[in-house]
Amino acid sequence: MAAIMRTSAILLLALFVVGTDALSRPRHRPIGRSYVKRTEVQRNGPLVDLNGTELPPLNTTYFFDQLIDHDNPSLGTFKQRYWHTWEFYETGGPIILTTPGEGNAEGSEDFLVNSTIDGMIAQELSGATIVLEHRYYGLSNPYNNLSVASLQYHTIQQAIDDLAYFAYNVKLPMPGGDNVTPDVAPWILIGGSYAGALTSFTKVNKPDVFYAAWSSSGVVESIVNYWGYFDIIRKHMPQNCSSDVQAVIGHIDDVFTSGNDTAITVIKDLFNMSLTHLDDFASALQNPIWEWQGLQPSSDLSDSLFFPFCDALEVKDNQTAPPEGWGLENALNAWAGFWQETYYPYFCGDEDAETCFGTYNASSAYYTDLAVNNADRSWNWIVCNQMGFNQDGAPDGVPTIVSRLIQPDYWERQCVLMFPEAFSSPPTPRVNETNAAYQGWFVKSDRLFFANGERDPWRDVTISADGTDFKSTSTQPIVMGDGFHCSDMFAPNGEVDSTIAAVQAQGLATMKSWLETWEPPTRR
Ligand SMILES: *[C@@H]1O[C@H](CO)[C@@H](O)[C@H](O)[C@H]1NC(C)=O
Ligand SMILES: *[C@@H]1O[C@H](CO)[C@@H](O)[C@H](O)[C@H]1NC(C)=O
Ligand SMILES: *[C@@H]1O[C@H](CO)[C@@H](O)[C@H](O)[C@H]1NC(C)=O
Ligand SMILES: *[C@@H]1O[C@H](CO)[C@@H](O)[C@H](O)[C@H]1NC(C)=O
Ligand SMILES: *[C@@H]1O[C@H](CO)[C@@H](O)[C@H](O)[C@H]1NC(C)=O
Ligand SMILES: *[C@@H]1O[C@H](CO)[C@@H](O)[C@H](O)[C@H]1NC(C)=O
Ligand SMILES: *[C@@H]1O[C@H](CO)[C@@H](O)[C@H](O)[C@H]1NC(C)=O
Ligand SMILES: *[C@@H]1O[C@H](CO)[C@@H](O)[C@H](O)[C@H]1NC(C)=O
Ligand SMILES: *[C@@H]1O[C@H](CO)[C@@H](O)[C@H](O)[C@H]1NC(C)=O
Ligand SMILES: *[C@@H]1O[C@H](CO)[C@@H](O)[C@H](O)[C@H]1NC(C)=O
16 A cells, blocks of 8 residues: 555644555454554654643654563563653643554554544543553564464453553653552553453453543444444445445355356456455455455545445446446446556555465565564454454345455464464454453443444444443443544544534543542542
8 A cells, every 4th residue: 555645734634544564454353453544743843742842753662671471570571662642631640541452653653642532531621642562562572473372461351461461560751650559649541442342351350440431432342243234334335336346246145056067267357366266256356345445435534445445336428327227247347446446556566466465375584474563463362262353244144245255264264374373273262251351242341341333244243232231330431422433532523514523522521520439440
C-alpha cells in the first residue's frame, strides 16, 4: 500500500498510512489496527505543558523493564517500549494508558493527543497520556525471535499482568511521575478491538488497577467460527452489491464442489489465477470484502477499496444497478476485470498467486519467518490458541458473501504449518477457557464504558452483538454509534458523524463523573 500523504494547515496533521508491511497488507484474518489508517501528529510549534515548558517530542521512545514471566519473576525482564506526554497534566489528574494491541506501536503518537479519545480525556480532566507497546509486537519482545519456545509467554494473561505491573512500577519522566501509581492516582485504561477486549479482561481480572476504562469495539467474546463478521457487512453494504456478490460466490461454490474440472478452469482463467487449492482461491476473494474494515466516517481516516469494488460490479454504462444487482454474468465478469486490473496488482504486486495467496507451502516465509516485529505471526499465536475468530463463510441456509469452502479447518490447518512445534494436528482454539477466565459477553465490572459501532464487522463478538441483549448500566454503559471499527476513538469521526460525537460526549462526561468519586483503593 503506497503511503498516501495529505496535509491540512488547519489540523496541523499530516496523514499517512503507518504500520509494518505485515499490517498494511493483512493477508489473513485482519483485525483492528491493521485496517485503521493512522495519523502522524505534526505540530506547528513546540509542544508545551500547562506551565509553558517545552516537552520532549511525542515520538520520544521510553523503555520499561517488564517481567518476562509474571508467574516466575526470576526469569528477568525485557525492554517494553512506551511513549508519553503531559501536555495537559496537572497534579492529581488521571494517567491514561492505551496499548495499540496487535501491532508495532510506533506511529501511534495520535493516542497521546486530542485527535483521539485518550487526548480528549486528558484535555478535559488534566491527565497525562501513555502508549504502551504490547508484548511480542514491534520491538517489545522477551527474546530476539518468535519461535514457539519464545512465544510461550505470549498469552492474554501475561498481557494483562504487563498492564498492571507497568502501572505499579513505572517512573514516568514527567514532573512527579515517580508518584502516580494506582494507589495514589486514578488510572484510565483505553483500548480498541483486541485491545478493547484486553481492556475489559483487565477490569475483570484486576479490578483495582484501572479505576475507569473505555473499551472501543472490544472483541470480548472469543468464537471459533466467526462467520458473523461478513454477515454484518452483508447487512450494511449496498444491496445491489450484496446481491451480486452472493450470486458470484454461490456460482463459484457450485462449480468448485461440482468436480467439473473444465468449469473450474474457466473460473481460474477468468481471474487469471492458477492456484492449486480451491479453498485458497475462495479465500483470495475474501479480500475485497475485508476492505470494509478500512472504512471510517471521516474520509481522512478511511482507507479502503470497498466502494471502488462495488462500483466496478454495479455501475454499467453510467447506470447503477437496482437492489437485486445486474445478475451473475455481469457480476462475474466485472469482478474478474476489477481483480485483474486493480485488486491483484494492488494486493500482490509482482508476486505470483501461489506466493500471494497460497497457504499449503510449509516452507513459505509466511510460516517460517521467526523475526521479531512480525505481527501476523504474533497475532496468529493468540488466534490459534486462545481466541479463534476465524472469518468464514456463513452456514448453509444463511446468505453468504464469502465462500462456504472457508471454514475453521482452513485456518486451523495453517496453525500447524506456522507453529509445528506446538501443534501436531489442527488445534481448536481454547475459546471456552478464554471466555470463562475473562467473562466474555457476560462481563460485569465497575466503571467500564463500552462503545460500539453499528457497521463494525467485529460487532457480533462485542457486547453489542446481534441476537444478544446486554443492558447498559450506570457502572457499565454500552453506547452505540453508527460508525465502523473503533470509530469512537478518533476525533475526526465525531466531527463528521453526530452519533459518534454523541458517544464521545457521553464517554467524556462519564469519565468525568467517575473520576469525581475517585479514592485510593485502600479507602474504597
Ligand atoms: C507547573 O508549575 C507548578 C508550580 O511551579 C509546579 O508545581 C508543577 O509541577 C508544574 N507542572 C508541570 C507539569 O511541570
Ligand atoms: C521524531 O520525529 C521527528 C520529526 O518528525 C524526526 O525528525 C525524528 O527522527 C523522530 N524521532 C524518532 C526517535 O523517531
Ligand atoms: C487540541 O490540543 C491543541 C494543543 O495541542 C489545542 O490547540 C487544540 O485547541 C485542541 N483541540 C480541541 C478541539 O480542543
Ligand atoms: C530464539 O531465541 C532463543 C533465545 O534467544 C534462542 O535460544 C533460540 O535458539 C532461538 N531460536 C531460533 C529458532 O532462532
Ligand atoms: C448500488 O451500488 C452503488 C455502487 O456501489 C451504490 O452507490 C448504490 O447505493 C447501490 N444502490 C442500491 C439500490 O443498492
Ligand atoms: C462442465 O463444465 C463445462 C464448462 O462450464 C460444461 O460445458 C460442461 O457441460 C460441464 N460438464 C458436466 C458433466 O456438467
Ligand atoms: C496472468 O498472470 C500471469 C502471472 O501469473 C501474468 O504473467 C500475466 O500477465 C497475466 N495475464 C494478464 C492478461 O493479466
Ligand atoms: C458516461 O458519463 C460521462 C460523463 O457524465 C460521459 O462522458 C460518458 O460519455 C458517458 N458514457 C456512456 C457510456 O454513456
Ligand atoms: C515453497 O516456498 C519456498 C520458499 O519460498 C519456495 O522455494 C518453493 O518453491 C515453494 N514451493 C512451491 C511448491 O511453491
Ligand atoms: C465450548 O463449550 C460448549 C458448551 O459446553 C461446547 O458445546 C463447545 O463445543 C465448546 N467449544 C469448544 C471450542 O471447546
